[in-house]
Amino acid sequence: xxxxxxxLTMDGYSSNVPAFLTKLWTLVEDPETNHLxxxxxxxxxxxxxxQGRFAKEVLPKYFKHNNMxxxxxxxNMYGFRKVVNIExxxxxxxxxxxxxxxxxxxxxxHEHLLEHIKxxxxxxxxxxxxx
Amino acid sequence: xxxxxxxLTMDGYSSNVPAFLTKLWTLVEDPETNHLxxxxxxxxxxxxxxQGRFAKEVLPKYFKHNNMxxxxxxxNMYGFRKVVNIExxxxxxxxxxxxxxxxxxxxxxHEHLLEHIKxxxxxxxxxxxxx
Amino acid sequence: xxxxxxxLTMDGYSSNVPAFLTKLWTLVEDPETNHLxxxxxxxxxxxxxxQGRFAKEVLPKYFKHNNMxxxxxxxNMYGFRKVVNIExxxxxxxxxxxxxxxxxxxxxxHEHLLEHIKxxxxxxxxxxxxx
DNA sequence: GGCGTTCTAGAATATTCGTGG
DNA sequence: ACCACGAATATTCTAGAACGC
Numbered sequence: 024x025x026x027x028x029x030x031l032t033m034d035g036y037s038s039n040v041p042a043f044l045t046k047l048w049t050l051v052e053d054p055e056t057n058h059l060x061x062x063x064x065x066x067x068x069x070x071x072x073x074q075g076r077f078a079k080e081v082l083p084k085y086f087k088h089n090n091m092x093x094x095x096x097x098x099n100m101y102g103f104r105k106v107v108n109i110e111x112x113x114x115x116x117x118x119x120x121x122x123x124x125x126x127x128x129x130x131x132x133h134e135h136l137l138e139h140i141k142x143x144x145x146x147x148x149x150x151x152x153x154x
Numbered sequence: 155x156x157x158x159x160x161x162l163t164m165d166g167y168s169s170n171v172p173a174f175l176t177k178l179w180t181l182v183e184d185p186e187t188n189h190l191x192x193x194x195x196x197x198x199x200x201x202x203x204x205q206g207r208f209a210k211e212v213l214p215k216y217f218k219h220n221n222m223x224x225x226x227x228x229x230n231m232y233g234f235r236k237v238v239n240i241e242x243x244x245x246x247x248x249x250x251x252x253x254x255x256x257x258x259x260x261x262x263x264h265e266h267l268l269e270h271i272k273x274x275x276x277x278x279x280x281x282x283x284x285x
Numbered sequence: 286x287x288x289x290x291x292x293l294t295m296d297g298y299s300s301n302v303p304a305f306l307t308k309l310w311t312l313v314e315d316p317e318t319n320h321l322x323x324x325x326x327x328x329x330x331x332x333x334x335x336q337g338r339f340a341k342e343v344l345p346k347y348f349k350h351n352n353m354x355x356x357x358x359x360x361n362m363y364g365f366r367k368v369v370n371i372e373x374x375x376x377x378x379x380x381x382x383x384x385x386x387x388x389x390x391x392x393x394x395h396e397h398l399l400e401h402i403k404x405x406x407x408x409x410x411x412x413x414x415x416x
Numbered sequence: 417g418g419c420g421t422t423c424t425a426g427a428a429t430a431t432t433c434g435t436g437g
Numbered sequence: 438a439c440c441a442c443g444a445a446t447a448t449t450c451t452a453g454a455a456c457g458c
Binding site (some may be wrong): 422434 | 445
């Protein structure tokens with residue numbers, strides 16, 4: 024697993040996509056883990072089922088941690104937003120443990136769009152940006 | 155449960171409508187619960203019949219509580235007003251348990267108007283509003 | 286389960302301790318759930334084992350959610366700090382899923398100290414604090 | 417210097433309780 | 438007695454900050 028930002032993808036071409044995004048893409052695509060993380064039906068978002076198992080079983084295979092919270096922090100750093108379903112949120116919880124995230128440029132079948140997903144920079148006054 | 159403003163509705167398009175309003179809309183529209191909550195005849199208000207059953211059976215499917223009072227508090231937070239019936243006041247109470255609420259922008263057949271319904275903010279001097 | 290701040294505790298005396306703190310105390314004390322949440326050996330902190338099971342099995346019995354993240358947010362709101370263990374960080378994962386939190390006034394055998402734990406208020410200029 | 421991981425906080429809505437017109 | 442609202446806590450989603458690499 025490549026950790027560098029300037030890496031060779033599995034397809035063999037050079038890219039400037041951060042490791043998190045290529046790993047996320049691989050994760051969502053991988054049919055072996057579709058029961059824990061997979062594309063939504065229309066391919067415009069992805070679902071994580073059973074956060075606990077996902078965190079403990081899948082995350083450490085790609086990242087240096089096994090915490091859902093760290094995974095979510097990265098998603099937000101890259102501009103992903105949680106998709107809220109009104110089905111959730113009741114006192115009664117018939118639904119399975121289902122978390123959904125979406126990004127304008129994270130679309131099934133359009134891997135090249137990953138290059139448009141940018142990591143957010145700190146909001147602290149960036150002196151170096153003036154020069 | 156995030157009841158955030160940036161959510162995808164069940165129709166799959168992005169909206170800025172708070173969860174309470176989309177849930178309320180769904181609730182009133184749902185034919186399954188028309189005996190407990192439904193549109194008025196002309197579609198300019200909605201009725202709740204049998205507060206007790208509505209609170210215990212319907213509310214917990216969408217909200218994290220089963221109290222009519224909490225539901226009403228939210229309605230007021232969003233500017234809904236109770237429609238007062240003349241029939242009140244008699245010692246006898248022949249009428250069925252019927253509560254009616256109304257809002258200028260809550261109209262049957264005009265879901266897009268939900269975006270005009272604004273939640274009230276605290277009255278405690280909002281510093282950020284000055285900038 | 287009492288949710289009010291001004292409630293009668295199980296011991297029967299009145300208190301001004303927020304529901305979160307009394308629930309947390311009950312949770313940690315309860316021997317039934319010691320395998321998921323319990324006091325540390327010296328009683329100055331508490332441990333949560335197996336976040337996933339704790340969140341899904343224990344939290345909803347006391348709170349209106351089943352998310353570890355919401356539980357942690359409340360802990361931080363009340364000034365609890367995570368106790369960091371040296372053992373963390375290895376790629377190998379010999380240790381069990383163990384999360385530890387501590388607060389100066391959360392001490393086994395001293396329930397009355399809960400009254401000194403204060404919830405943090407918003408940082409947005411609190412006008413009423415000037416009067 | 418940008419990226420990754422962790423812990424804590426910000427901000428908006430949600431739920432509860434009480435009070436005043 | 439009723440209805441609208443203030444205020445405090447609770448829940449959720451996102452961001453700040455510190456640190457290491």
